[in-house]
Amino acid sequence: MNFKLILIFSITFTVVSTSNIFAEEIPDYFNPYAPIYTDREVYTWTDKVHITVVAPSWNANRNGIDSIGTQERHFIRIYTGEHSLEPYKLTETEPSSGIFTGEVTLTGFLHDVDDDGNPDTNPRTTGGGPTNGLLEVERDGGLTISFEFADGVVLTTSAMISWNVGEIIFDRPVFLIGDTARIQVVDPDMNLNPEAVDRVKVEISSDSDTAGITVNAIETDDDSGLFDAEFFFTQTSVSSGNRLFAMPDDSIYAKYKDNTLPLPYSIQDDLDVQIESKLESEVMPIQRISIEDVFFTDSFGxxxxxxIDKTSQIVGRVSNNQSYDQSFVYIIQVKDGSKSVVSLSWMHGELTSNQSLELSQSWTPTETDNYSIETFVWKSLNNRVPLSPNSVLSYIIEQ
Known part of the structure; x- marks a missing residue:
């Protein structure tokens, strides 16, 4: 009898999910790719430096946020000639991006920028990243960032550090009575704290008030290096606060003292940065004062x-057509028939708002003739801007 032996094998397969298991990627040491970028090529002494390293080989955890710079033998170092942050951590922008970022705030060196006798900076070097780094720097020099990508493979990038010459700008070349004037100072060196609004002082003056006022220009943003200020004009009050006494046709001056100058200036040098504008009235100069034809009176009016040989008063009326005081000089000139000047006199004065005033000057004719009596109103004898059209009166004196 033949027997058949039948063996039945039971095989069980277990399916294991690998969706959460990855082998850690190893950086390609023989083909290093990790470019280092900074947000600027040149920084000033108290800037915030934004750093980016594109290193896809260091994306070890595709579902998490990786970091670089603090692994043994793969440090990131941020340094100047005398100060260094090492190691310094940068973190991935998002899972699996392979882009690592961080920032370092430069803290400058001890220096007085506002002439009060005290330094306005707090230089220090501390922090391990990615955003808490503080690094001392000098005025001129460089900042270097290095990443030890692999043993013996160090990738670097550098940026310059330099001061700037400040700039000052009026928002318009000519202002009108009643305008609010705006001025801006551009000086990145005065962004002393890139996480807070800073301020600088600007001196404002006019031809009518050379002492003027000092205003605070406020930084437009925490890290802008742009500083704005406003002031307005008065023709009836003294200068105070943000109010400047100025009259029409005055030049308006702004001055900013820059104590942070680049080479070839020395660190101790300063520079007055100045700009000029004008203040004008909507009333044309020739229309600011009205004059009437002269008439004659005796000594009793x-x-x-x-x-002939009798003294008379040449009387004229002037009127201020403006709502503020106006200084002037009133001139009376008498010419004979041959156009020779036989009498010339002038009077300085000031008309208050919308005031009218009679002015007189004595004259004694000595012979018969056809005389021309001319009257002029100027700003002053030195500033011969006419404030009114001239008036001419012909008068015949007979025997």
């Missing part, structure tokens, strides 16, 4: 006719 009674109307009369001039005669």
């Amino acid at each position: 009674i109307l009369t006719e001039p005669t």
Whole structure:
């Protein structure tokens, strides 16, 4: 009898999910790719430096946030000639991006920027990243960032550090009475704290008030290096606060003292950065004062006719057409028939808002003739800007 032996094998397969298991990627040491970028090529002494390293080989955890710079033998170092942050950590922007970022705030060196006798910076070097780094720097020099990508493979990038010459700007070349003036100082060196709003002082003056005022220009943003200030003009009050006494046709001056100058200046040098604008009135200069034709009176103010060898008063009326005071000089010139000047006199004065005033000057004709009596109103004898059209009156004096 033949027997058949039948063996039945039971095989069980277990399926294991590998969706959460990855082998850690190893950086390609023989083909290093990890470019280092900074957000600027040149920084000033108290800037915030934003650092980016593109290193896809260091994306070890595809579902998490990786970091670089603190692994043994793969440090990131941020340094100047005398100060260094090492190691310094950068973190991935998002899972599996392979882009690592961080920032370091430069803290400058001890220096007085506002002439009060005290330093305005707090230099120090501390922090391990990715955003808490503080690094001392000098005025001129460089900042270097290095990444030891692999044993013996160090990738670097550098940026310059330098001060800047400040700039000052009026928002318009000519202002009108009633305008609010705006001024901006551009000086990145005065962004002393890139995480807070800073301020600088600007001196403002006019031809009518050379002492002027000092205003605070406030930084437009925490890290802008742009500083704005506003002031306005008055023709009736003294200068105070953000109010500047200035009259029409005045030049308006702004001055900013820059104590942070680049080479070839020395660290101790300073520079007055200045700009000039003008203040004008909507009333044209030639229309600011009105004058009427002259007439003649005796010494008691009674109307009369001039005669030979008799002293008369040449009387004219002037009126201020503005709502603020106006200084002036009133000129009376008498010419004979041959156009020769036989009498010339002038009077300085000031008209208050919308004021009218009678002015007189004595004159004694000495012979018969056809005389021309001319009157002028100027700003001053030195500034011969006419404030009114001239007036001319012909008068015949007979025997």
